[in-house]
Structures are given as C-alpha cells and as structure tokens.
Amino acid sequence: MDPTFTGWRPRLNCTLVSATGGRNGPKCVSVRSVAAGETQAETVTGYTVTAGQTYQVFADASSSTEVERIGLEWLDAAYAPVGAILWSLPTATASVSWHRVGVAGVAPAGAARVRIVLSATPAGAAVPHFWENVYLGAPMRTVGNLFSFGTESPEIDTTGWTAGANTTVSRQAPMMSWAADWYWAGAHVLALTATGSGTVSATTVENPVVTPGVEYLGYCYLSPPTTGSTTWVELRYYDGAGAQLSATRGTLAPTSTGYQRQRVSVIAPAGAATCRLVVGMDSATAAQVLRVEQAVVTAAPAMRAGTVLPYADASFEQGVAGWTKISGVATIARSTPWGAYGLDGSYALTVSSATATASTIRSGRFPLPAGSAGLPFRVQFGSIVTAGGWATTRGIRWYDAANTDLGVTTAAAGPVPSPNWWLLASDQTAPAGATQAAVELTLTATTTSSTVHLDRVALWQSLPVTAVVPQASSASVTITLREVTVGDLIRVYRVTDDGTRTLVRGASGLLDGTVVVVSDLLVIEDYEAPLLTPVSYRVELTDPVAGGVETRQSSTVLVPHADVNEAWLKDPGAPQRNTKVMVKQAPNWQRPLEQAAYRVAGRRNAVVLSGVRGGLEGDLVVWTRSDEERAALHWLLDPGHVLLWQAAPGMGVDDMYVSVGQVVEGRVGGPAMEPWREWTLPLVEVDMPTTIGVGGSAGRTWRDVLTEFPTWEAVRDTFATWEALYLDRRE
Template identity: 75%
Template sequence: MAIPGNFLSAAAESMDPTYSGWRVRLNCTLLSGTGGRNGPKCLTVRSVSAGETQAETVSGYPILAGQTYQVFADTASATEVERIGLEWLAFNGTPVAPVLWSLPTAAASASWHRVGVAGVAPAGANRVRIVLSSTASAGAVSHLWENVYLGTPFRTVGNLFSFNTETPEIDASAWTAGANTTCARQAPIGIWAVDWYWAGAHVLALTATGAGTASVTTVESPAVTPGTEYLAYLYLSPPTTGSSAWVELRFYDGAAVQLSATRSTLAPASTGYQRQRVSAVAPAGAVTCRLAAGIDSATAGQVMRIEQAVVKAMPALQAGSVVPYADASFEQGIAGWAKTAGVATIARSTPWGSVALDGAYALTVTSSMATASTIRSARFPLPAGAGGLGFRMQFAESVAAGGWTVTRGIRWYDAANVDLGLTATSGGAAPAPGWWLLSTDQTAPAGATQAAVELTLTATATSSVINLDNVALWQALPLLTTVVQEASASVTVTLRELTVGDVISVYRVTPDGARTLVRGPSGLLDGTVAVTSDLMIIEDAEAPLLVPVYYRVETVSSGGAVTTRISGTVTVPHADINLVWLRDPGSPQRNMRVMVKAPPNWQRPVERGVYRVAGRRNSVVHSDVLGGLEGDLVIWTRDDDERKALHSLLDPGHVLLWQAAPGMGVDDMYVSVGQPTESRVGGPATEQWREWTLPLTEQDTPATVGISGSSGRTWQDILTEFATWDALQSVYDTWEDVFLDRRRE
C-alpha cells in the first residue's frame, strides 16, 4: 500500500518489483530480498567487508529551504543496529550540510521495526537524498530495508501541538523536565503496523534521577476556548507493569496561571506502548493548555517512554450527544457515574485494553448476587427548549459473566436540579456474546433542562459481570434530511446515526425512476465507500435543475445486512432560463452561472473508411460508432468577477457538468472544454462584458473524481505548522491550495 504524500515512487518505497530507485554509497552490494511487509520484496544491503555500509536514493528530491521534512523506513537485522539520514543538496547535487542522521537504534532486531528522523532544510538546499546506514562486523552481512517515506511530516489532524511536540523526530526541545527528571530522545526498537505512520522512530524518554515522582511537560501551550471539551492522549511505555504512569491535561489563564488539571492514570497491561487518553472541558478564563506525563513512586533510574502527544477539540462519539467523553468512554475512570441502589460495584475495567469498544477501557459492573442494581450518570445540560422534544439514549454492552436483564431510562431535571421523574423501557435480556448497542427513545417533560442516564441492571446469576461503553444521549433528529441551497443550486443531504464500517450507496432518483449515484469525497458513493462517522453530510452539486428528485440511501453491514433510507422530494430552483450552470464535480467551490448567447450546433464525429469500387455506383463503407456530441457554446461574462471565476473554473482542465433549464433542448451533460476564446463585446475599453466561445466535447460521468476537501484539515492545523501567515507564501500559490494542502513542487 503506497504511503500517502510520499515523494518516493512506489518502487523506491516498497522495493517492488525491484530496488531501481536505490544505489550503493559505501561498502555494500544491493540485492532484491523477499519477506517484505509493504509488498513481497525488500532491499537487501550486503556488506563487502567489516565496517559501515551505506545505500542511498539514486535521485535527489525537490524541497524548499526552511521547511521541515520527515523520513522513515522499516528495517530488520538480527546482528546490526542502524540509522537513517537526510543529505541536503544544492541544485547541482553538492551537499550543503552534513547528513542529518537519526539516532542509532538501541539494539539489533530481526523483526521489522521503524527508524526515522526529521529536520529543517538548511539555506541553500533545494534537493534531498535518503541515506541508509548500518555497521557490519564482517563481509557478506545482510541488512533489510523497505516501506521508506520521504515528505512533509505526518501529523494528527486537528492536533493543537506542532510536529516536534507530537513526536520528537527533530529533537527533545518541545518538552521540559520536572523535578527529579531528565528527558531526552531515544531510538528503541519500535514494532508498529506497516501502515501506522505517526509514531515509532524516536521517542521521548523521561528518567527518574531519584525516588519519587518523575514528570515532563510540553513547552508549547496552544490556545483553547473556554467551555470547549478537549481530548488529549499519549502513548506511554512504563518501566514496569506496576508503575503508576499518567497523562494530565492542564489549562492556564492569560498570565500562565494553572486553572485546572485533569489526570488519567494508565492501568498497564505490559511495558509496551499503550495509548492513554484524558479529556476535560476548558474552564472559564482558560487561554492555553499543556500536556504533562509522569510516573509516581518511581525508583532512581527508571525510564518511561512517551510518543505521539495530541490535544484536539473533542470529536463526538455520537453527533449531538450531551454526554462528555469522560462519562461516555470511561478512559480516565467512572467519571460522574454512581450506584444508587443494589449490591453491584462499578469500576473502570482493567488492565488497559482488556475490554473496550472505544478507547481502551469500559465501565465494569459486577454483582455478587442475583439481584437488581441501579446505576446513574451525572446530570448533563440539554439543548434549549428541550421540553417536549424526543431524545435517544444509546450505550454498548458486553456480558462477561453470568446473565443480565437491562432497563434503559432517562431521568429528567429542571434548571433548579429538581427531579422531574424517570422515563424508561421495560426490562429486557442483555444479548450476548460480544458487544451490542441498546437504545431507547424518550420524550423530555416540560421544563426539562438536564438529564441523566439511568440503568437498572438485574443479575440473573451470582458473580455476574457486564461491561458498558459508548454512552450517548442526543436529540433524536430525522435519519435523513435534504435541504435545497438556492444560491449554489445544490442539495445538502444529511445522514445521521450511520454505523461506522458499513459501506454506503447514495442515489438521486428522478420522476422517471432513473437512479444516479451521488458524489462523495472519494468519488461516487457506489457501495464501495466505508462509513467513517455516524454523521455524513453530502453536498450534491450535480442535482438537476427544476426537476423533483429524492434520495435513496443503502448501507450494507459487514455481515451483509442491508438498510435503506428514502428522503422526501426536493427541487433545485432556477429562475432565469438564459443562464446555465458550469460545474466542476470535484471542486464545487468553482461552480458558476453564466449567460448563454448561443447554444452549440452539435456534431457527432465518426471514424470510418470509404472504399470506392471500380465499376460500382455505391461505395463500401466501414464505420465505427458515432462519437459523443461536439460543438461550441457561446456565453457572456458580465463583470470582472465573473471573468476571473470562469478562468478559475477552466484552469485545471477538469471535466465539467453543463446544466441548462429543462425545455431548452439540452440534457445535463459532462463535457471537456477545448481551447476557449475570450473576446470583448465592443464599447469603451472599460466595458466588462466578455464573449466566450467554449469548444465542448461530451464526456462520461467522472466516476472516481471525489469532491475536494480538507479531509479534516483545519485552519488551526495550518497555524500550528507555520509560525506566521506570511510563511505560507513560499509554500502555496493560493488560499485554496493552503486549505487543500497542495504545496508547490
């Protein structure tokens, strides 16, 4: 599988079918090896004699001085440690600085493991070469390499921290040691999945200098918004399974005074890397935040390693849910949950990763007796005007021992915390085995401003255990809504409560029953696209004008179960029949209306051979099928803004959708535009009208063109990566390129 954004070719990355992108640099021969993890092949670097061996890329790859670049690779050797480096080159191939080397790995390993480094290209550098290095004890010693990446740094989307805080591939300067602690980079053997690109080379190691607490804190303190919920996480590798290792999210005011700290303690299942999460709402007055990590009751010399530090605005487990993450996923404890009746005990599951649907923990309910117990969450504020509205409560359960019946309910409260009563289902058996989603729909009583989730769990056998996770409570909205956007002549299709992992098809259906697939970010939503969120918003900018349509949505689960949703009918308006739409299916932000002067006079080209036979009146003709329509569309732009917009639409040379009002004798048509002609229409030099002749050639629907978007990229991601807005000018040509992360070559 090709690594996204890799400067290297697929062959140079995976060594398949051969290692043609690599050459000898020092004391080695190169061979094609087997047993790769990114394809069947790998690169074997075999020493000629004892001493350092080096291989390098044949090419130097274009870069920009002052920008940060990352390299990593997977490697294996039972006898040698290794390192990887970046050699910065001038335009003529001359090195402009010493090779930027990673730290040598801490030990040799015959298992595939990750090495890497990152750095800022120095002044004068406009190309870079990758260098692979190891030191052999004798001749004919082999070292294996593959899955090599070179490019801009991999960062977690939405992370408020910069790259060097997220992962110490450059240095350890983004962290500061607390009392009783030193911190530095290390390169231990990191065995990560072949397609996990966000961690695994250098890690940050904090070492206790004496007995007691050892901790580190980020130097960087990104801005936060009071009242917003944030999620933070780190990979922690504790020194022992008995270690009290933790991560802490801290909020500060404008004077850098700490306002709050929320800690989440790891229940380690091993001394390997385990992601520990913590969440909290930024308190009133909060301006910035920091992340801290540490171990309590450490002994002198103990080392804890950390990797991939992330803080970001909390993504909802369920769109619209009022349940905070701490109460929904139990990553840092039982949060606001309590037992209100019965003998059961409640606790966060342990150890890390033993049972969970989201994250690494669940709420474990244990009953020593076959009897009923009631557990209740904290109170959560509801949207304004909640009284009389329908709400849906949902949670996941997994029976671990014995048996259970479950009564699902919501307890309502007013603004003065007065209990307005419980609305609940009747009891039902908890299904098993595995994880199951249970839900209930209830109506909020008049005056309700808060709600709590309340579950009555009845054990049907002694020593029964049930795990709960992914608790959500949200206003129950329609599963499928459609809204016409008149300004853009499009339809917004909103899908709610989808199942992540299902595959989805979305059709637009016209009155004659014809179904047309609707476009999504990766192309037509044709049943091959997986659902990645419970909420999906589709902007259908290819809906026909003045034609009633409805939408049919089909989802298929991993088990083959098909679910169908049907929308109401909507019609895209179109007021002026003299105007037509020209649309770029992949970049709807370029779409525009133009005025038609003259429609095309169509031709249909055909390839044929005409053979005139001597002595015969009629020729013998061999003809191919007639081609699609071809003709010249003549349009006007009426001001400079329209003229510039049309240039922007035509510049990429994409297939366009031409739409005219029904009744004009032209069906909606995908077209390729040939060499356009832009002419003045007469009058003074200041006249802004222009006449355009657009040569059109009919095309098939571009099935694989996805709607351009940020894929989750936000302006905060850009501000985190670049110190100033001015710094963008040397990297991007337009603001659209900034948003879509299309960098100059």
C-alpha cells in the first residue's frame, strides 16, 4: 500500500483512504463504510491464473469493531465471473491488532484471471477497516516439506487429515497475529474437537515416502484448550504393506493457549517405507478444541555439517533422547515450559545439582565416518547458567566396531561462562580402531542448587574452516566455509597479488555484506576468478545485532588453463552455459566518442564539445571444432546475457564483461560434413553486473535434485521448465 493504494478500488458501500501504521511499509489502506452493511473493496486488475492450479491469498487486517473475510473472484478472459467468489471463513473475533486473513483454492475451469475482494460488515457509516501486506500467488510452502500444501495448511479444506476416535476435524479462522514477514501460517487452522472425554487425535491422509536410516523432523503449531492440556505431535513410520513400525511423540509443555511449535524427530527404522504425522490431546473433556497449524515433515537438520549426533540428541525438543547420567547427584530433564530455554528450537537439556559436586552425563553412542581413526574431531555445545555456577570437562568417549570402550579423551576443565548462552568446544583425536563415539561431559556445580541448560550439541570431524580449491574443468574456484554462524551477514572478496579486491558472486548477487548466512556450511563457486593468476579470498562475517566482524583469509590458488589459444566465455548468472572456444583473431578495438565541432567565423580552430570516451568495441573471431561445441556456444548466446570473456594472461587482453551483438556463424570451407565453424562475435565492453545471482552450479546433477526434493510433484511445483530445473531457477 506504499506509497498509496492505486491497485485497489471500492466495490460495494465504501471509500478508500490511505492510512498510516502499515506493517510492510508506513502505509495501509482504510476501507471506510458509506452506510451500515457489508463493504467490499477489490483489486483494479484481474491477475492471470491457470485453470486447475492452486492459488493462495492472504492479508493482514485490523478493526476494533467487526470481523472480516477475504475472497478470490475467478474471471474469464473477458472479466466475466466464473462461479461464486471463493470466500475465507470470517475471522472468529474482531481485533485492532494486525491479524492474518486468507484462503486458498483451485482455479475452476474457464478461469483466466482472478480478483481479490476484501469484505467486512460495519454497523454504521464512516467505520474504517484497515488492510495491509497482501499476497496472491502460488501457495506458500515450507521448503523441503514432504507434505503437500493441502496437508501443511488448511487454507483450502481439511481433506488432508482424518479424525481419530472421539474427534471431529474442522476448519476455523481464529484471530491470530503473525509477524508481518511470516508467510507460512495462514488464516485458517485445523480444529480437533473432542466429542467426549478421552484422547483426541487426527492423522495426515498423505503418507510420504521415507528412506530407512534417515532422520526426519516433524513439527506443527499447537494451540491447546488450556495450559494444563496434554497435547502432542507424533511421527509414525510404516512398512510397504502399511503396517505401523514405530511411533515417536513430542509432547508440548505449553506456556499459554496460544500457538507454540512442537517438534519430534526420529530415524526411520529398517523396513520403513512411508510416514504420517499425528496430532492429539490426552484426557480431553467434551467440546475441548486443539488447534493446529503448519504441519511439516522434512529431513532433520544437522546442528553442524557432518555431526554424528541425531537431531533428537542434539536439540532435546522431545526429551533427553539417549542422554544418561553416568555418575553424580545431578538430574537431567528437558527444560520446561516451552520457550523458556532453547538455543535451537524451544527446549534444552536441564542439568540440576543440589550439591556442589561433579556429575558426568553422556550421550548415546553413534557411528563415525569410515576411516576416522587418527583424525581430529570437535565437540561443541551451547550452555547457559541459570542458577549457581558450573565448571565443565568436555570429552569424547570412543568405541570400536565390537562396542569395546576405548576410553575417553578430554580437555582441561574450565568454567562455564555466565550470563547468556555460550558455545563451548573442544578438539580431540580419535584413537586407533575408533568407529563410534559419544559426547561425555563432566559438570561440576560450584555452589549448591546449581542449574545449567545445554543445547545444540554436535560432534563432527574437524576440517579447515576455510578451504579453496581450483577447478580446471570449469575454470573456477570452490570456496568452502565451515563453522559459519547462521544469521551473520557475509561479504566475500577475491584478492589478487596487487591487493585489488573484487566482490564474489553468490546466489542472490554479489556477496556484499547484505546476504544472510542460512547454514553453518557454505560452498561458494567463483566462476569469475581470473585464469593463471594467483588469487586468495577474504571473508567477513558480521553479527547483525552486535556488529562484531569475524575475518577469514584463505590460501592462494591458481585457476589452471592449459591452452593459451583458447578462451572462456562465461554467463555470470548461469555457469552451466559457460563454454571454452578457440580464438582465431582478437578484436581490433574501437572506443567510440560522441562529440560535436563548432566552426566559429573568423577563427582558425573549431570549438569541440566531447562526451566521455566509451569502452572497447570490436569483433572477436572464434572457432568451434565440433557439433557439441557449436551447440554449447548457441546455448550460451541464446539468452543475450552479459558475458565474461577470459583469456590467458599475456594475450594482450584483460578479463572483461561484454555484450554480444548480432552473431555471424560461418563455415570454414571443406565438405558439408566439416564440423568446424567460424564465429564473429561483436563485443561491447560493459560494467560488471552486480545484481545477477548464480543460478545453481556448473556441476549440478540429478543427485542434487534427489537430495533436495522428495517427490516429482515438489520438483514440478518449483520449476517451470526443464531448463529452469537444470539452472536451478525457481518460480
């Protein structure tokens, strides 16, 4: 709605006024009633849709006096309505707080466009209703969710769920305030209503395919009827015949009757073929309602790249998992209530000691990567002291393939810092024969009645935090950054021997300090590094809150280039198109200049007014030597993108970004079957593109697709064409 609401117009009994106090920018739109009765505002434009496809609309609304609803009006190509308006349920209550209103549905046969309609029913004239932050498009999905949108969210209906005994399943639209930029929760929620006393549950109808041995994470938002209710989410695995193999539950420790995300994770057992998510409530009384939103099952994330601890043992979202107390008086338990303590998720491992003594706790035993003996490993965990004081000895206990205890290696004991959360780590070397390991911590309370919380526990092979490797086949450099802090802002420079710094390109453009780190392991492929030139990389990681900067400097590498007669033509945004060509003739450069000469009467010399002399222009003549090279060059040139031309040092030209004009592809003589072609490429030097991001990788394979997408449906929903899939360009 900024700077104004030009995309909207009155439809029924209202006027529109630009108002302040918006969520996504300073402005919002006020739909003001002309008289008592229903008001409606609509978008001026009917937006293009495809019949049979699912679309979602939502907005944030505010009113102190009436509820509201939002609708989709399907239109044909002539803007005639196709069927009735698809309305959301009216919100359950009016609220002056911004709250989410939305609905989703399938465009019916004959629909070519859709219009958004906003509706409320004031009791009098001049009553304002405020709207802001409107979205219309493909359903908002959680990346990696094995469930379809209809199961993840009840914005369409409740058919993705089936009720258990003593339960009815319906859809409600309670007044719920979500963050302005939290788009994965809609307006409707799933409502499980107890028909009598006892257990209430509902199960997903979908049973997505899983892989035995892989850990999956299930979660959803739960809103219990009372803070004393026992509500839970359960992840169940089934074999190929549909027989249930296991059920693992995460029970919510609610702080209120509001929406709280509860997680559950477990490794798929041998024989597992599918899974389902179940939500429920124990010891319910008749008419009690459990509300559910955003149901997700996805591959469980690792606390650190390469960690051997499963998510359940690292994050404590459903309990203490495989952790046990080995000695001492301390007690261990999952923290409570929800959200009180948690570095990852909403819970932590709580260790309490009534006396000032030492206690030892140990995780479960987990397999190490093959060939781990003699290699360095790092154990790390987050800690926060909430009572008394603590010291800790950080250790790793090792085991061989026969489960024989090989002993524990530890670092010197040290105090647990306070206050706030701290990440503590220790490096140890795996002994000969080690194939398994467990994290072992000796925690010593320094006062009576001491309490410490632990979270985000990880154990992984300690590798260089910054590594750079040149790639001859793609004329690029692979930069690997490990143990990066998620949430930091990253800036990466390519540095040459003369000290020149150039920003490196990432997925969304140049890594200029505005890109947020989303994983502790980053792999950056620099396709614009110069050939046969020593380069290193400087990485700056900035804490967006505290402002502190972590700086890393890589070693120096050289991009190989075997034949000086060949040059690279590269598409900075699509490295899959990059190709190598043989140069026949370098350009004879011209530098155009706009100028005007004025001959003054009676003067010998003219007055000349000149602009700035332009960049280089000239024709590059290259050869392709096979049909494959010819097809590759066509594919590179087809989009008309700005290209990077790179030749070997000493060939009289510097790397430059160019725009290629009308291309001439000619034969070089000989028989018709001769595959060689001579190309004339008119080049115009241009500036380095700064906003173009790298679309995927030159080494992208089907394995990358299989790793990220659980089903072909997910692939289809993400990419418009096969080329978009190959280039990793998402809708």
